[in-house]
Amino acid sequence: MNRTPELHDAIQDLSEALERRLVVLDRTMRVVAYSIHESPEDRLRLSRILAHSDSWDIPATAHRASAIQDVDGVGPVVMYRLLRADRHIVGYLMLTPMDGTDAATPVGGVAENQLGRISRLMEARDSSARALQARSSSLAVDLVSHDDERCQGAAAMLLSEEIFGVSEHYCAVAIGPGAVEATPTALARVEQAVAQTIRFVNDTSTASVIGGVSNEGNGVLIFPRPVVAPRLARILTRPQLAPSRAGIGPLAPLDGLRDSYRRAGWALRATSLAPADHPVAVHFSDTGSDGVLAALPLDGLAVQDLPAPVRHILQEKKTRLLAVTLEAFLDSAGDIQRTAQVLNVHRSTIYYRLERLTEVAGVDLRLGTVQRDLHVGLRLARLAGFLDQPDVSRS
Known part of the structure; x- marks a missing residue:
């Protein structure tokens, strides 16, 4: 227009x-x-x-x-x-x-x-552009609100005012400070990240995007099309925006953006809690079980809430340090040779560590149900911050 x-x-x-x-x-x-x-x-x-x-x-x-x-x-x-x-x-x-x-x-x-x-x-x-930006920002936040009336009103206004073109599917993105406890500086960078993403789209294309910042401090971006995660990551990895990260929700109709944003929030939480395992901008569909686990109230989780075998491992200092071995073993589907290669140690070292972990946990690592509980329990422990995060190498 x-x-x-x-x-x-x-x-x-x-x-x-x-x-x-x-x-x-x-x-x-x-x-x-x-x-x-x-x-x-x-x-x-x-x-x-x-x-x-x-x-x-x-x-x-x-x-x-x-x-x-x-x-x-x-x-x-x-x-x-x-x-x-x-x-x-x-x-x-x-x-x-x-x-x-x-x-x-x-x-x-x-x-x-x-x-x-x-x-x-x-x-x-310029005045009109500033007014439109402020209006678009407010509507973007309203589109993902829990208030049905605000959602419906925002959707109607976006289309009637021709801020957005009509599309079959839209995509919501959640941008956050990249940490559970964000500093004021990190929160300010979220606002900058939203603004710079919008500017990038406007400067490099005729495509449309709107965005704003919610009262909770997370950024909201709405695209009338799928989002290319690596392109968004290139924007967020600019030094002035770090450590901002993003979760990308699934495509949804305009009246379903609230659900898209909810999943985007889970993806954001997953990449923020486990930055070594997820890129800076990640689709919810690519977070695996982390995306669902991140939806849990991890802030209130205690070691005592974890499955008993995992709790026993984390409660003993020496075996707590060996938990990374168990993680690598489970991630390698129980393959000793592959586990040794991942950890860069000899196979005999892996056998010794697993034997010690088995004694402390009191379980048989050959059982599938045991491996399931250990894998999920250790993942919860890592997302909740009970295990030291490895160096970020995939962001």
Whole structure:
């Protein structure tokens, strides 16, 4: 939906009056509007501007109205600053070269009143964008609310206001600080992570996404399509956003986003509690049993609540240190040779450790039901923080 038709029309009017091709850029040097580029040379020049403008240096217009800038692949262009009412720069108006000339060829210049009109329209555009962002943020949080009325109202408004296109399936993402007990700094980075993800999508595509931060401090992102986990992880691993992590819920209809977000929250909790076992951004479907175990009230779990064999192992200091051996043994489906390779020790060492663990736990490790209880119990112990986390190597 074109929310700034007046700006586009004003640029075209000015282009006709000056007989020049015009481009408007925002403060970050991103193109936001341009006049008709009719000739092949004009269209080629415009394609280069669209592809590279956000990598250009900021024009030297802090203390003057315009500056000539030589742009690789485009030629000399004239950059006019666009000022808000408070005299802060809101963007730039670019005069591109005419065929057979350059942008510095005298054309009488752009009148102050013409620049003023474009500036006011850019300021209105920014104001509208901020209002839309605030509105979208609120609606994103409402979409995953436990309040049915808020959910339904948010879904209706998103579609009626054309903030989102109609899609068969949507996806909810939960972003968190990457730790159970988050510091104020980590919580602040969650908000930055939501903002930067939205900006990445807006800067690199015409796709849509909305997001906000819930009262509990977790970020909410809503996509009208599947989410590519590695791409989201690349955003979250930026140094200024660490240690933020994300859980991605399953696809769902708009009125089912609450359930998608609930599972996204479980996935987020799983990757935060076991960062060595899950990537920075993980789909709920890829968390295995961890995604379900993470839904349990682990904060109130005590060693005494675990299955008896696991409890006995954790209550004795020496065998507690050997619990990692038992984990590796169970993860290797009881294969001694593979366990030894994983732990980089001799097979005889594994036999000795397992014998000692069997004595303490008081169970027969050959029994499937015993292996099941030990595996689940040790996994709960790790997620609850009773076992030291290994170095993160898969994030």
